[in-house]
Amino acid sequence: xxxxxxxxxxxxxxxxxxxxxxxxxxxxxxxxxxxxxxxxxxxxxxxxxxxxxxxxxxxxxxxxxxxxxxxxxxxxxxxxxxxxxxxxxxxxxxxxxxxxxxxxxxxxxxxxxxxxxxxxxxxxxxxxxxxxxxxxxxxxxxxxxxxxxxxxxxxxxxxxxxxxxxxxxxxxxxxxxxxxxxxxxxxxxxxxxxxxxxxxxxxxxxxxxxxxxxxxxxxxxxxxxxxxxxxxxxxxxxxxxxxxxxxxxxxxxxxxxxxxxxxxxxxxxxxxxxxxxxxxxxxxxxxxxxxxxxxxxxxxxxxxxxxxxxxxxxxxxxxxxxxxxxxxxxxxxxxxxxxxxxxx
Ligand code: NAP
Ligand code: F7E
Numbered sequence: 001x002x003x004x005x006x007x008x009x010x011x012x013x014x015x016x017x018x019x020x021x022x023x024x025x026x027x028x029x030x031x032x033x034x035x036x037x038x039x040x041x042x043x044x045x046x047x048x049x050x051x052x053x054x055x056x057x058x059x060x061x062x063x064x065x066x067x068x069x070x071x072x073x074x075x076x077x078x079x080x081x082x083x084x085x086x087x088x089x090x091x092x093x094x095x096x097x098x099x100x101x102x103x104x105x106x107x108x109x110x111x112x113x114x115x116x117x118x119x120x121x122x123x124x125x126x127x128x129x130x131x132x133x134x135x136x137x138x139x140x141x142x143x144x145x146x147x148x149x150x151x152x153x154x155x156x157x158x159x160x161x162x163x164x165x166x167x168x169x170x171x172x173x174x175x176x177x178x179x180x181x182x183x184x185x186x187x188x189x190x191x192x193x194x195x196x197x198x199x200x201x202x203x204x205x206x207x208x209x210x211x212x213x214x215x216x217x218x219x220x221x222x223x224x225x226x227x228x229x230x231x232x233x234x235x236x237x238x239x240x241x242x243x244x245x246x247x248x249x250x251x252x253x254x255x256x257x258x259x260x261x262x263x264x265x266x267x268x269x270x271x272x273x274x275x276x277x278x279x280x281x282x283x284x285x286x287x288x289x290x291x292x293x294x295x296x297x298x299x300x301x302x303x304x305x306x307x308x309x310x311x312x313x314x315x316x317x318x319x320x321x322x323x324x325x326x327x328x329x330x331x332x333x334x335x336x337x338x339x340x341x342x343x344x
Contacts, residue, residue, distance in 0.1 A: 005029040007079050009066055009114065010087030014190045015130070017044035019085060019233040024048065024059060026237075031079050033064040033071075033088070044190050066110030067102075069117075076117040076125070083126045083240050086114050089160075092194060093134060094301050096156035107159035108166075115170045115178065126177040126240045129167040132160045133184040133225070133251065133308045143311040145249050146182070153303045168247070177245045181236055184251035184310045187330060188229040189337030197226065197334065200262055205338040207292055208269045214292055218299025220259040220282060223307045227252045228325035228333070238319040251310025252323045262293065265331055 006023050010016045011032025023030050034042060048059050062079075064071035066088045076084065089107045090096060096103040111129060118125045136144045137153035152158045164180050171178040191198040196217070203215035227250075235250040256264070259275075262284070266273045273284040273292065280300075284293035315321045325333075 003027045003029055004083065005031065005079065005081040006083045006085060007031045007033070007076065007081040008085045008087060009033045009064070009072075009110070010085075010089065010130070011061065012041045012044060013087060013091070014044065014188060014192065014229050015087050015186075015233055015236070017190055018188065018229050019087070019236060020045055020048060020059065021051075022233050022237060029058040029060075031060045031062060031075075031081065033066075033075060034061050035065050036063050066113060067105045069113045072110075072113045073117040073120070076114070077121050080122055081125060083128070084114060084118065085128045085130075085236065085240075086111055086163075087130045089130065090156070092192070093154045093156045093305075094299070096154050096159070097302050100155035103155045104159045104162075107156060108162035111163035112166050115166060115176070118176060119170070119174050123174060123176060126245075127167070127170075127179070128236060128240050129163050129178070129180045130236075131164045131180045131182045131247075132157070133182060133249075133310060134305060135161045135164060135182065136308060137305050139305075139307060142307070143253065143309045145311040146247055146314055153305050154301065157305075164247075171245050177240075179239045179242070179245045180247040181239055182247065182249045182310075183232055183235075184225040184227065184249075184308060186227045186229045186232040187334065189334050190229065191334070196258055197261060200258075200265055201331065201334040202338050204262070204265050204269055204271060205335060205342055208271055209339075209342055211342065214294060216294055216296050216299070217258065218295060218297075218301075219304060220262070220295060221257055221306075222304055223255045223257045223309070224261075225251045225253065225255050225309045226261070226327060226330065227323050228330045231323045231325050235315060235319065235321045238315075238321050242319060246318070248315045248319065249310050249312055250315055250321070251312050252326075253310060253312060254327065255307070255309040256327060261327075261331075264327065265335065268328070268331055268335055
């Protein structure tokens with residue numbers, strides 16, 4: 001049987017890197033769309049070229065941008081892939097308040113550009129849309145599943161909700177195999193530097209090695225359902241292999257606050273933390289009473305998502321998917337990557 005061809009928008013991001021490697025290991029030809037930047041942005045996927053196990057397969061990169069319908073259409077027409085994964089997004093919730101128009105253009109309209117191109121080029125191309133638990137926002141029930149009503153709380157969440165519904169609309173209107181993943185937070189050593197887990201792991205590793213004095217964060221009390229990106233790209237792939245197009249919540253079902261996450265990281269690093277104060281004035285000190293963590297209002301958002309906790313029963317039943325990596329193993333993986341880099 002001929003190897004399948006996949007096209008990934010957002011190939012240079014965290015999930016793009018893990019998904020590329022997963023698909024290559026399954027024998028796919030993988031095409032990825034990267035943006036032109038003034039600095040190189042391929043550090044997460046550069047190792048693909050040197051991996052002897054996946055070298056024999058094919059991996060190609062194309063310049064493009066989901067805000068540019070000409071590039072989107074031309075790439076889809078040229079590759080005519082079996083599967084398209086739309087992972088491209090301005091993915092930072094706080095930043096979406098600073099650049100709401102661009103976020104909407106990329107995260108909402110980007111999706112319809114891809115869907116339109118699929119309709120015009122080949123309706124048999126399967127499509128995956130990277131939806132987010134941010135669409136649940138100010139949650140109306142706990143835990144959240146595929147039937148939970150949405151209530152987004154940021155330009156990012158609202159843009160993702162447009163993409164969610166336009167994917168369903170194109171599925172119903174044109175009979176496309178178009179599916180939504182509703183993924184809860186997932187992290188890894190390749191997580192972007194300004195997301196809270198990476199910031200905490202990197203900051204505390206540097207503090208442990210005396211390369212940084214303190215870490216400045218925002219809201220310590222919001223709660224998230226954190227999984228590992230390696231597990232979640234497996235779910236993304238399974239969603240497109242399912243017998244019919246559908247929408248799936250992907251999560252761990254477990255929830256921790258930012259403060260609990262900090263304490264788990266500190267424990268693995270054998271850093272003793274002593275918390276004092278409340279709210280924005282809460283601070284953490286080491287055993288010598290030296291300030292290690294403080295909060296600053298500049299990291300608070302105009303509206304916050306206080307709590308997220310998912311229910312992956314549908315994915316478990318229909319996709320035979322469940323998360324394999326727990327929070328402590330995720331943290332261990334992130335710490336070991338960071339310490340290796342810092343000791344280099
Ligand atoms: P990420 O690391 O921020 O990667 C985003 C990718 O999109 C990068 O490759 C980025 O390119 C690319 N991109 C941004 N704007 C683009 C544009 N205008 N045209 C083309 N490409 C563009 O995000 P991630 O964590 O891998 O997440 C992947 C997807 O899942 C995103 O859509 C995100 O919103 C969604 N999601 C993520 C999570 C999570 O917890 N990680 C949860 C739910 C949903 P550059 O490298 O050039 O910046
Ligand atoms: O924030 C709080 C912050 O930026 C998590 C994206 O992948 O997951 C991600 O969005 C929480 C928030 O992720 C800092 O206020 C405290 O409550 O790591 P985050 P996010 O906003 O949950 C969803 C599912 C996506 O789809 C998104 O693409 O942590 N927090 N102090 C902080 N957050 C940041 N970034 N920095 C801080 O200093």
